Amino acid sequence: MEKEKVFIEVQVIFNDVFSDENIIITENSSPSDIEAWDSLQHIVLLLTIEKKFNIKFHSSETQDLNSVKLICNRVYEKLISKTTIVN
Amino acid sequence: MSNVITFQVADEADIDFIIDTIIEAEKSGSDKISFCNIFQISLEELKSIFREMIKENIQGQEFCYSDYIIAKVNGETAACCGGWVEAIDKMPSNFLKANLFLSFMGTERIEKSQFIFDSLREIIFKREVGTLQIENCYTIPKFRGMGLVSKIITEHIKIHKTKYLHLAKAQLSITKNNYYAKKAYEKIGFSVVAEKTSSNLDLLNYLPDISRLLMEKTI
Numbered sequence: 001m002e003k004e005k006v007f008i009e010v011q012v013i014f015n016d017v018f019s020d021e022n023i024i025i026t027e028n029s030s031p032s033d034i035e036a037w038d039s040l041q042h043i044v045l046l047l048t049i050e051k052k053f054n055i056k057f058h059s060s061e062t063q064d065l066n067s068v069k070l071i072c073n074r075v076y077e078k079l080i081s082k083t084t085i086v087n
Numbered sequence: 088m089s090n091v092i093t094f095q096v097a098d099e100a101d102i103d104f105i106i107d108t109i110i111e112a113e114k115s116g117s118d119k120i121s122f123c124n125i126f127q128i129s130l131e132e133l134k135s136i137f138r139e140m141i142k143e144n145i146q147g148q149e150f151c152y153s154d155y156i157i158a159k160v161n162g163e164t165a166a167c168c169g170g171w172v173e174a175i176d177k178m179p180s181n182f183l184k185a186n187l188f189l190s191f192m193g194t195e196r197i198e199k200s201q202f203i204f205d206s207l208r209e210i211i212f213k214r215e216v217g218t219l220q221i222e223n224c225y226t227i228p229k230f231r232g233m234g235l236v237s238k239i240i241t242e243h244i245k246i247h248k249t250k251y252l253h254l255a256k257a258q259l260s261i262t263k264n265n266y267y268a269k270k271a272y273e274k275i276g277f278s279v280v281a282e283k284t285s286s287n288l289d290l291l292n293y294l295p296d297i298s299r300l301l302m303e304k305t306i
Contacts, residue, residue: 038181038208039179039182039184039185039211040185040207040208040211041204042182042185043185043188043189043197044201046186046189047194047197047198050194051194057186057189057190058190059140059143059186059191060143062186062189062190063145063177063178063183065178065186066178066182
């Protein structure tokens with residue numbers, strides 16, 4: 001999957017998790033921009049991302065995930081490494 | 088002979104005592120262990136999950152052994168208390184904790200617990216960036232009355248003020264019904280600055296109280 005596609009999927013997940021079609025994320029979006037993005041929604045968000053992309057975050061991989069850009073990059077890295085292992 | 092009291096930053100060998108501390112603090116004098124109730128797990132399972140979480144030693148939140156100070160009386164472990172400076176060069180503590188729960192509690196348990204999130208959200212205080220956070224203080228009953236928690240908090244202030252020169256405030260949060268803890272913290276200079284109550288009375292099936300207090304102290 002391309003990086004742009006990861007971003008598009010993450011946008012859909014944000015709208016779904018926050019039950020708000022009006023949330024438009026950018027790479028720089030973070031909990032300080034999206035009021036509803038608190039620690040409890042953060043768990044739901046990452047859990048939904050794990051399920052959607054069929055990946056699992058280790059605790060060491062989530063400690064700095066405080067923006068859309070960092071989340072998308074981490075998802076992309078995990079998808080790439082999964083593809084590499086399969087190949 | 089007078090007692091010899093010493094203080095040390097906790098290490099891996101103290102993890103079990105820290106787990107007991109977290110659980111006792113969570114109970115707030117009741118018999119309700121909210122984590123067991125919310126995630127529908129036994130105390131033994133909870134302890135095992137906490138052990139793995141705390142071993143990660145991710146600083147800046149309560150599930151991290153090196154953020155705790157242990158008090159020993161005549162060489163015997165007597166009390167401990169967690170403390171860190173909130174969100175300096177890292178994510179807010181509640182997010183760090185959320186990440187740990189996601190990694191160690193397991194997808195199924197997290198999904199099952201989601202029904203309670205809206206009610207929990209009503210009683211969570213947003214911690215102030217750059218303040219000293221005091222969390223999970225506990226003294227073994229036979230060592231009570233020696234002011235150990237107060238002394239540990241003083242140690243936390245001393246250690247963190249050396250690192251963060253502008254540190255000016257300490258915060259802590261307790262359940263409203265924890266009368267003795269409130270009195271003890273007031274005695275050492277903390278005062279209540281905010282109160283939150285959940286509108287969901289069913290929360291009492293899971294937590295010791297549906298109201299929480301935020302207390303602060305200038306340091």
